[in-house]
Amino acid sequence: MRYAGGVADRREFRFGWGATWLDLLATTGQTFGAHPVERLDSVARLADWLARTELTPARPPTERDLDRACRLRETLRTLALATVRGTAPAPEAVDELAEFLHRHPDRVRLDLADRLRRQPPASTTEALARIAHQAADQLTGPARHALSICAEHDCQAVFADPVGRRRWCPAPSCASRGRVRALRARRAAAAD
Template sequence: MASPSASAPVSTAAPVSASGELRFDSGRSSLDLLTTAHPEERLDSVVRLRAWLVGSGLVPADTPLRGAGPAWLAAVRELRDHIEQLVCGELDGRPAPAALERVNALARCAPPAPCAIRRADGTLDRALHADPGCRELLAAVARDAVELLTDPAARSCLRRCEGDSCPIIYLDTSRGRRRRWCSSEVCGNRERVARHRRRAALART
């Protein structure tokens, strides 16, 4: 069984740099995967891939992931491309049959099996029955994409960020469905700063 240490609480949060290298605010793990390609490649190492897998909640923090290597990086990036084609196709009315076939194929594999373990303090913690392989992890993300795109309610909440040159797609679950940006702190703040500068420039004329 792949299990976290029972001596101390385990955090499932991945490190996020000041520049937002890893983000987990899109609403679904499959959409969070898409953010790793913007504004540059974020899954550029096995260390970063491990951080993303933990931050996305796919694996507990102390999961060994002994097989992780360059082949995993390539496979995850390939899945990311297929999911992007599918999601953008849904928003734009452009079917992506090849991407759909590939995502469906990956989703057929069983995802990592979770289990509960008793910690030293008596509480239950999440672990995995076994150290997952790449196929199992790809299946978890592929299944999330399938569930997202086949759920009419969830699909209707897909939004593109209104930030300038920002391609990020997120799930808008805000009240009234009024969320405009992938992140109020990132693109939202840029828009507010730009608006302030425009007003200041007009005031000087």
């Protein structure tokens, strides 16, 4: 992570959320706060993110691809939050994901060079289809029980927590803010 003047660059991509589709959700930060951070703010940034997730398409992304990626991200966020909270998902989000999955099947083509791997996606839409299918599998299968939501009210990021012990997402700032708030509350309670 790069630092500018001692402060972490808020636009830096965040990885390690437990799956590529969860990393896509992390392309926004403090999503529910007063000052959300958009990390996919250009076609170049989308191309960079796809490269870092080993989903570089044969054809470079376009503005339309950027819009599609952001729309898919927000649809998946809506469905993920409902799944983790155990509430009924928004019907329009379900319809949108179902339509996307139907129109863009995940075509698996394996390639063996130095290791077994999937062939690169032909387009950004194909890369997004891989992400959408991964999300649908996790949100509808037993792995959904390993998903958690960050306890920070302005974050609420969804992340994989197979052990079920984490309160905060992998972003260091959430854990720091939560711990400081808990310490202040303990001190205030002890002073009473």
